Amino acid sequence: xxxxxxxxxxxxxxxxxxxxxxxxxxxxxxxxxxxxxxxxxxxxxxxxxxxxxxxxxxxxxxxxxxxxxxxxxxxxxxxxxxxxxxxxxxxxxxxxxxxxxxxxxxxxxxxxxxxxxxxxxxxxxxxxxxxxxxxxxxxxxxxxxxxxxxxxxxxxxxxxxxxxxxxxxxxxxxxxxxxxxxxxxxxxxxxxxxxxxxxxxxxxxxxxxxxxxxxxxxxxxxxxxxxxxxxxxxxxxxxxxxxxxxxxxxxxxxxxxxxxxxxxxxxxxxxxxxxxxxxxxxxxxxxxxxxxxxxxxxxxxxxxxxxxxxxxxxxxxxxxxxxxxxxxxxxxxxx
Amino acid sequence: xxxxxxxxxxxxxxxxxxxxxxxxxxxxxxxxxxxxxxxxxxxxxxxxxxxxxxxxxxxxxxxxxxxxxxxxxxxxxxxxxxxxxxxxxxxxxxxxxxxxxxxxxxxxxxxxxxxxxxxxxxxxxxxxxxxxxxxxxxxxxxxxxxxxxxxxxxxxxxxxxxxxxxxxxxxxxxxxxxxxxxxxxxxxxxxxxxxxxxxxxxxxxxxxxxxxxxxxxxxxxxxxxxxxxxxxxxxxxxxxxxxxxxxxxxxxxxxxxxxxxxxxxxxxxxxxxxxxxxxxxxxxxxxxxxxxxxxxxxxxxxxxxxxxxxxxxxxxxxxxxxxxxxxxxxxxxxxxxxxxxxxxxxxxxxxxxxxxxxxxxxxxxxxxxxxxxxxx
Numbered sequence: 001x002x003x004x005x006x007x008x009x010x011x012x013x014x015x016x017x018x019x020x021x022x023x024x025x026x027x028x029x030x031x032x033x034x035x036x037x038x039x040x041x042x043x044x045x046x047x048x049x050x051x052x053x054x055x056x057x058x059x060x061x062x063x064x065x066x067x068x069x070x071x072x073x074x075x076x077x078x079x080x081x082x083x084x085x086x087x088x089x090x091x092x093x094x095x096x097x098x099x100x101x102x103x104x105x106x107x108x109x110x111x112x113x114x115x116x117x118x119x120x121x122x123x124x125x126x127x128x129x130x131x132x133x134x135x136x137x138x139x140x141x142x143x144x145x146x147x148x149x150x151x152x153x154x155x156x157x158x159x160x161x162x163x164x165x166x167x168x169x170x171x172x173x174x175x176x177x178x179x180x181x182x183x184x185x186x187x188x189x190x191x192x193x194x195x196x197x198x199x200x201x202x203x204x205x206x207x208x209x210x211x212x213x214x215x216x217x218x219x220x221x222x223x224x225x226x227x228x229x230x231x232x233x234x235x236x237x238x239x240x241x242x243x244x245x246x247x248x249x250x251x252x253x254x255x256x257x258x259x260x261x262x263x264x265x266x267x268x269x270x271x272x273x274x275x276x277x278x279x280x281x282x283x284x285x286x287x288x289x290x291x292x293x294x295x296x297x298x299x300x301x302x303x304x305x306x307x308x309x310x311x312x313x314x315x316x317x318x319x320x321x322x323x324x325x326x327x328x329x330x331x332x333x334x335x
Numbered sequence: 336x337x338x339x340x341x342x343x344x345x346x347x348x349x350x351x352x353x354x355x356x357x358x359x360x361x362x363x364x365x366x367x368x369x370x371x372x373x374x375x376x377x378x379x380x381x382x383x384x385x386x387x388x389x390x391x392x393x394x395x396x397x398x399x400x401x402x403x404x405x406x407x408x409x410x411x412x413x414x415x416x417x418x419x420x421x422x423x424x425x426x427x428x429x430x431x432x433x434x435x436x437x438x439x440x441x442x443x444x445x446x447x448x449x450x451x452x453x454x455x456x457x458x459x460x461x462x463x464x465x466x467x468x469x470x471x472x473x474x475x476x477x478x479x480x481x482x483x484x485x486x487x488x489x490x491x492x493x494x495x496x497x498x499x500x501x502x503x504x505x506x507x508x509x510x511x512x513x514x515x516x517x518x519x520x521x522x523x524x525x526x527x528x529x530x531x532x533x534x535x536x537x538x539x540x541x542x543x544x545x546x547x548x549x550x551x552x553x554x555x556x557x558x559x560x561x562x563x564x565x566x567x568x569x570x571x572x573x574x575x576x577x578x579x580x581x582x583x584x585x586x587x588x589x590x591x592x593x594x595x596x597x598x599x600x601x602x603x604x605x606x607x608x609x610x611x612x613x614x615x616x617x618x619x620x621x622x623x624x625x626x627x628x629x630x631x632x633x634x635x636x637x638x639x640x641x642x643x644x645x646x647x648x649x650x651x652x653x654x655x656x657x658x659x660x661x662x663x664x665x666x667x668x669x670x671x672x673x674x675x676x677x678x679x680x681x682x683x684x685x686x687x688x689x690x691x692x693x694x695x696x697x698x699x700x701x702x703x704x705x706x707x708x709x710x711x
Contacts, residue, residue: 031405032503064526064529064530064533066526066527066529066530068492068494068523068526068527069523069526069527069529070524071493072489072490072491072493072495072496072526072527073492073493073495073496073499073524073527074496075492075493076481076492076493076494076495076497076498076499076500077495077497077499077500078496079476079481079493079497079500080476080497080500080501080505081500081504082500090561098525099486099489099523100489103484103485103486103489104484104486104490104493106485108482109705109706109708110467111464111465111468111472111482111708112463112466112476112482112514112615112705113464113466113639113701113704114593114704114705114707114708115464115475115476115477116464116476116482138473148706149706149707156487172708172710173707173708176579199645206669215679236415263417280588283423284623299693300660335511
C-alpha cells in the first residue's frame with residue numbers, strides 16, 4: 001500500500017472515483033460509459049465530469065430513464081467485446097434494472113459454460129445518513145449477494161475508492177459498486193494518492209484499526225462509526241479491531257477468522273435492514289468456521305427492518321450509530 | 336415519419352406479378368425450393384421431438400412452432416451470415432435455420448449444427464451451452480446467436496448492445512429479435528426499442544402474433560388491432576405480415592432489414608399467425624379448456640407448407656404431383672409420419688438425434704463451475 005508519493009495535493013472520495021474512470025477510459029479503448037445525465041452534465045454528482053467532452057457520444061452515453069435498457073444494452077455490448085461502466089443515478093434505482101442484472105448479466109458466464117464474460121461495472125451513489133429518505137438512501141447489496149455471478153464492492157477510503165474502481169473495471173465479471181455518497185466530499189478522509197497506476201484487489205479486507213479485545217467487521221460509512229465506537233470502547237478499557245471488508249463478494253473470510261483468533265469476540269455492522277442482510281451472512285460463516293475461537297455470542301448492528309425515513313431523528317433512530325456499536329461492543333466484551 | 340404498412344395483398348395475389356417491386360422479386364426458383372425445404376425441416380424438427388418426448392426420451396418442455404414455421408424461415412432467409420439473432424422458446428428451429436443458405440452442412444456456417452442443437456435438447460455435454468439451461472436457452476457468441484432466457488423480451492436490449500458494439504467497430508450488422516405478442520407487454524420491450532430508435536440501431540423486432548400468450552388471448556394483452564402500430568409511438572416503421580406465407584414474411588422482414596442496414600434504424604414486423612397446439616407440450620391435452628375448438632380448427636387451416644406449395648404451383652416452380660409427394664401439411668404430430676417429409680430432411684435430423692443420444696452427459700461437478708470467470 002505504501003506506493004511512493006510525488007504530490008501533496010489531497011484527493012477526496014469523489015475525485016478518486018473520477019480519476020479511476022478517466023484513467024481506465026484512457027487505458028481501455030473498448031470501455032464505454034452509460035447512464036442518465038452522465039454526458040455534458042457529468043452525472044448528478046459529477047463523477048463522469050469531463051468524460052463526454054473528451055470521448056464524445058461514441059463512448060459516453062446519456063441514456064433514457066430506462067435502467068433495464070441501460071443494463072441490457074450494456075449486457076449486449078459486453079457480449080460483443082466491450083467493457084461497460086453503468087451509472088445508476090442513485091443505487092436505489094437499480095431495482096428498475098434488476099432482472100437484467102440478476103437473470104441476464106449475472107448468469108451469462110455460467111449459462112454459456114464460460115463462452116461469454118460480462119466485464120460490466122454498475123456503480124452508483126448509495127447509503128443513508130444524509131436525509132435522502134426512502135429512495136435515495138438504500139444499501140441493497142444483499143439482493144445481489146444472493147444472486148450468484150456478481151461481485152460487490154463498497155470502498156470506505158479515498159485510496160480504496162480509486163483502487164477498487166480500477167480493479168472492478170479490469171475484472172471480467174459483473175461488479176456492483178456501492179459509492180458512499182456521504183463520503184464523496186468529506187474533508188476529513190481526503191488523502192494524497194499515488195501518482196502511478198495502482199489497484200486494490202477485490203476480495204482482500206483491510207484492517208482499519210488494530211485491536212485485541214473484540215473485532216468489529218463492517219464496510220462503507222459504518223467503518224467510520226466503528227472507528228469512533230472503538231475510541232469510546234477504549235475509554236471503557238476495551239481495544240477493538242476494526243475490519244473494513246471492502247468487498248462483500250468475494251468475502252475475505254481469512255482476515256476475519258485471523259482477527260477472531262486474537263480477539264475472540266465479534267460485532268458485525270451493516271447499514272441495510274437486519275433480515276437477510278449481509279451482517280447475518282458474516283455471522284453465519286463465522287459460526288460455521290470460527291466457532292471455536294468465539295468467547296461470546298456474536299452480535300450484529302443493522303438498520304431496523306424498516307425503510308429509511310426522511311427527517312433526521314427518524315433516520316438516525318433506525319440506522320446503526322456509534323452508540324449502538326458501542327453498546328454491542330460492550331455486550332460481547334462483558335459476556 | 337412513422338409508417339405502418341398493413342398490406343398483406345401478396346397472400347391474395349399468390350405470386351402474380353405486382354407492379355411494386357418486392358424483395359422477393361429477387362428470389363430464384365432454387366430459393367423457393369430451399370424455402371420449402373426449410374419449412375419441412377422446421378416442421379419435422381417439431382414433430383420428431385414431440386415423438387421423442389412421448390417416448391420418454393427427453394426432459395423439459397417443447398414449445399411447438401408448428402404452424403409458425405414461415406415466420407422463422409422467411410425472417411432468417413435474407414440475413415447476412417454475421418447478423419445477430421435472438422430467438423425465444425417457440426423458435427427452436429431458428430438456431431439451425433440461421434445462415435442455412437451457406438449450406439446445411441457447411442462447418443463454417445454462422446448457425447448451429449443439427450448435432451449441437453440436438454445435443455442441447457438431449458441435455459448433453461456436446462451442447463454449445465453444455466446443457467446448463469434447458470431447451471431453447473442457448474446461443475453462441477461465435478455464431479452471433481444471443482443466448483435466450485425465460486425472461487420474455489429480455490434479450491432485446493442485448494440485441495441493441497451487440498449491434499451498437501459492431502457499429503463502434505465499423506461493422507454493419509443487424510440484430511433480429513423474435514418475440515411472442517405476449518412479451519410485448521413487458522416494460523423492457525418498450526425501453527429497449529425506444530433506445531434503439533433514439534440511437535437508430537439496426538434492430539428488427541419480429542412479433543410472432545399467434546393470438547395466445549399461454550392461456551391469455553390477445554384482447555386481454557393489448558387494445559390495438561395491429562400490434563405493429565405500436566411502432567408509431569417510437570417513431571419507427573411497423574409492418575404487418577401474413578405469418579402463414581413465407582414469401583410475405585420475407586418481403587416485410589427484408590424491407591425492415593434493408594431499412595436497418597441502410598442506417599435508418601429499428602422497426603417492428605408483426606407476423607400474424609396462430610398457435611396450433613398448447614403453450615408447451617405439457618398443456619396439449621388441456622388446450623381446449625381455454626381455447627374454443629372452432630377457433631383452433633380455423634387457425635390451423637392455412638398451413639404454411641400448403642400456402643407455399645400453392646404459391647409455387649401457381650408460379651410453375653412445383654407440380655401438383657411433386658407437392659403431393661410429401662403431404663405433411665395439415666397434419667398434427669400424432670398423424671404425420673416420416674414418409675410425409677422429404678428423405679433428406681428426415682436423414683438430416685436423424686443424424687443429429689443419433690449423435691445426441693450417443694453423446695456424453697456433462698460431469699456433475701460442472702454444476703458448480705463458471706459462476707465467475709477466474710482469469711482475466
